[in-house]
Amino acid sequence: MKAYKIPEATVMRLSIYSRYLHQLMEEEIDTIASGDIARGVGVSSAQVRKDLAYFGEFGTRGVGYKVEELYSHLMKILGLDKRWSVILVGAGKLGSALALYHGFLDRGFHICTVLDIDEKLIGTKLNGVIIENVDVMNARIIENNIEIGLVTVPALSAQNVTDRLVESGVSGILNFTPRVLKVPNHIILRNVDLSVNLELLSFNLGYHYKR
């Protein structure tokens, strides 16, 4: 295996390629050229080849890639050939939407524990999971072997919840709040401020930053 550091943009594209390959599998297409993947997802075919080259040789010259084989390679690379146990803290509007979002489970992320502090929510069900009090966080993380935490609490509680998730032993945290959070070095933190994506759009629409 090559020892290159894989750029995050490459990993993101692998995720997109894998979805596109899944679409192709549904359409019962067996083989595909890098140029067709490129057109399908809107990048250059050189980019597709470069991204895949990080992980070895997949295609056959003149034939292209076997759709199913490439798909399962990509899923393995992305760590999606297993099921991940996920805890969601904060069952408000955004938290509920995430818990109900099919896309997570489709890709192997199983939200098995949902916590809140709101007495009106505790005891009710969200996508089949009973919402529990945050007090049980540590116990649930241990008994369910939870590795990933989603933080969807109000911004002011975000650091506190994050500290508790870290103490309880999760390895990765997705922060959906606009708060900048601090975690120890061994924890992988990703910020999914939803408006960042809108801001990338507004930046690119370029109404204001004219060169």
Added chain:
Amino acid sequence: MKAYKIPEATVMRLSIYSRYLHQLMEEEIDTIASGDIARGVGVSSAQVRKDLAYFGEFGTRGVGYKVEELYSHLMKILGLDKRWSVILVGAGKLGSALALYHGFLDRGFHICTVLDIDEKLIGTKLNGVIIENVDVMNARIIENNIEIGLVTVPALSAQNVTDRLVESGVSGILNFTPRVLKVPNHIILRNVDLSVNLELLSFNLGYHYKR
């Protein structure tokens, strides 16, 4: 102005810096060194300086950056010194959560039109906006000067809705569905598959791709 192409990762970090500066403004901090910004958001200080250098000279050697001045510069660069009109198509669970998400309006994105095809939803209110039938899409985009569309419909309707948004004149589209969408070259499309972020996490947790 320099004519470099700005890397997307830089734009994302500018967005994060701007939030952090906003936190500092709330704490009434006037000036800050690049090293403190770096520690606050978890990148190297060389990275902070490099990111900001794309857009000219902001700081003063030995003094650092004026928090408020840098903040307003960044907001201008990000295209956030104006209010954007946004249409949301698909008022299901995810769409409702997005419509209710304060983070958008806080950064200047105003969801002024919400459409759906579900008769049970049409006529009800979402965050003060009456949900209307998709038939009015073209009219609303024109009368509200809408530039950005959020697509939160089921995957199978996503391309169709996108085509209609493009025909109606939006310039940018955020696709929240797992579907790979096609748009003409002049349209800026971003995919916000929420599970991509989880996949970047699972990739980095590195349980399966061991070098």
